[in-house]
Amino acid sequence: MDNLYRDFILEHYRAPHNRGVLEPHDLHFADSNPTCGDELSMTIQLDEAKQRVVDVAHDGRGCAISQASASILTDELRGMSLDELRALDPREVVENLGVPIGPARLKCALLSYKVLQGAVIGAEARWPDEAEILAGANEGGSAP
Amino acid sequence: MALEQATTPDVFDGAALRADFPVFDRPHRSGRSLVYLDSAASAPKPRAVIEALADAYGHHYANVHRGIYELSEDATARFEGARRALARFIGAPSEREVIFVRNATEAINLVAFSWGRTNLGPGDLILSTEMEHHANLVPWQQLAAATGATLEYVRLTDDGRLDPDDLAARLAKGPRLVAISQVSNALGTINPVAEITRAAHEAGAIVVLDAAQSVPHMPVDVAALGVDFAALSGHKMLGPSGIGALWGRRELLDAMPPFMTGGSMITRVTLEGTEWNEVPWKFEAGTPAIAEAAGLAAAIQYLEGIGMANVRAHERFLFEHAWSMLGDLPGVRRLGPDDADAHAGVISFVLDGIHPHDVATIFDGEGVAVRAGHHCAQPVMLRYDLPATTRASFYVYNDLDDIERLADAIRATQRVFATA
Numbered sequence: 252m253d254n255l256y257r258d259f260i261l262e263h264y265r266a267p268h269n270r271g272v273l274e275p276h277d278l279h280f281a282d283s284n285p286t287c288g289d290e291l292s293m294t295i296q297l298d299e300a301k302q303r304v305v306d307v308a309h310d311g312r313g314c315a316i317s318q319a320s321a322s323i324l325t326d327e328l329r330g331m332s333l334d335e336l337r338a339l340d341p342r343e344v345v346e347n348l349g350v351p352i353g354p355a356r357l358k359c360a361l362l363s364y365k366v367l368q369g370a371v372i373g374a375e376a377r378w379p380d381e382a383e384i385l386a387g388a389n390e391g392g393s394a395p
Numbered sequence: 396m397a398l399e400q401a402t403t404p405d406v407f408d409g410a411a412l413r414a415d416f417p418v419f420d421r422p423h424r425s426g427r428s429l430v431y432l433d434s435a436a437s438a439p440k441p442r443a444v445i446e447a448l449a450d451a452y453g454h455h456y457a458n459v460h461r462g463i464y465e466l467s468e469d470a471t472a473r474f475e476g477a478r479r480a481l482a483r484f485i486g487a488p489s490e491r492e493v494i495f496v497r498n499a500t501e502a503i504n505l506v507a508f509s510w511g512r513t514n515l516g517p518g519d520l521i522l523s524t525e526m527e528h529h530a531n532l533v534p535w536q537q538l539a540a541a542t543g544a545t546l547e548y549v550r551l552t553d554d555g556r557l558d559p560d561d562l563a564a565r566l567a568k569g570p571r572l573v574a575i576s577q578v579s580n581a582l583g584t585i586n587p588v589a590e591i592t593r594a595a596h597e598a599g600a601i602v603v604l605d606a607a608q609s610v611p612h613m614p615v616d617v618a619a620l621g622v623d624f625a626a627l628s629g630h631k632m633l634g635p636s637g638i639g640a641l642w643g644r645r646e647l648l649d650a651m652p653p654f655m656t657g658g659s660m661i662t663r664v665t666l667e668g669t670e671w672n673e674v675p676w677k678f679e680a681g682t683p684a685i686a687e688a689a690g691l692a693a694a695i696q697y698l699e700g701i702g703m704a705n706v707r708a709h710e711r712f713l714f715e716h717a718w719s720m721l722g723d724l725p726g727v728r729r730l731g732p733d734d735a736d737a738h739a740g741v742i743s744f745v746l747d748g749i750h751p752h753d754v755a756t757i758f759d760g761e762g763v764a765v766r767a768g769h770h771c772a773q774p775v776m777l778r779y780d781l782p783a784t785t786r787a788s789f790y791v792y793n794d795l796d797d798i799e800r801l802a803d804a805i806r807a808t809q810r811v812f813a814t815a
Binding site for chain 2 (some may be wrong): 253261286287288289290313314316355359
């Protein structure tokens, strides 16, 4: 069976962590995957200095990869500063899924990263360079 | 699932035809033979088409309509021969009415820009439908925005047909142009084009037919349908990518300004102005897809060898089996008409609780290629409140074994997600 669908991914898909919408929130962004219509939104509460993440939630509908990716990514964010969020490496977001992601599904894996960047820097957030991420994955010796 | 209990036999053996298509010799990473169920997106090429491309480049290649030498005359004769073959294939009254373009999208844009911007203005109504591919929707949105015309859409019934009452009500408003597909790429619905065209003409509209999903799969006679324009793509009918056609009524084409301008679409150019060439060349600026035209002619010959009525009967046979197979499986929702006369060999479906992208990925692991997504028809997804669907589409090289493999792939997917 396709090793993309390891139990780890399916568990996050079936019972996603940090699911929902935070009210009130300091940051919010929603976006979709243009190739398949997966939708994802993120709401973030910051500390009093408006510098660090106190709480984060995601909501939306989509495939197992995009929804598990949001669940896994949001687990990492509490306590991080806005600068740290901005500096997140999209390659790490993909690697944290723990499964090989091919070109056809890379956008699914990166939607959570794209939405997070949108929440932090606004609508000028762009999709990361996919060719670079795929090249990096191959150098790292992951399964092709 | 006893698919063998077919009451009527298939009209020809799809598996035997796979020998004509080199792509089926390609090893698949699943270790299994490839089951290709994405012909509605694009079709593999038979050896005859691939060889025709190589032969055109190897032995008959020069620019067309230009050179005063044997090779150019040969290339031109073959290019115009392909036009003649296509005209005959779609029942065009004259080959002069067939314009080579890149694809159906370009054909529709040609009508929107050339006919649309000349003939439409504020207050005019354009009528399209909720089931259209973006190629037969976005150009009309742009045309409406550019001219001040209004754009309305015929609504769909729950079973994926054009709502006849809604269609009649909107035709009663007197649209100037009606843009419909003969077969919906997202739902598989076959629209009653001749009937709609009669009503549209009575209402005073011209009819633009998106025939991209019909010409490859069934006999299509544009004159018998009565439409005014028809758009098609070569790559969906076993031909090369990069070539398609617009057919249009001569009197309409003659009255239209060019879409693109430049070389070969003129008769006389001075620095002050230009006289346009006659149709179809008026609409073919620049060097066209020369070898691709030869490939398209070979595809037409291949399809004519099978017979388009046989192609349709074969796909109808596969549809009936796949439709009932999908209906028998738990956790599967099918879209489109439950009627083999109104449904082409394209089935959109949804597995409960599993996103179509995940479905397609797991299918790929089983060697089954399907399309997952919105199929460039996002309004259809909105209408049925779905983010996406999985789509299986059939062509000449498919057979009942492929449908069996489709059923196996669905069961495998449901096992991974433990939903059925």
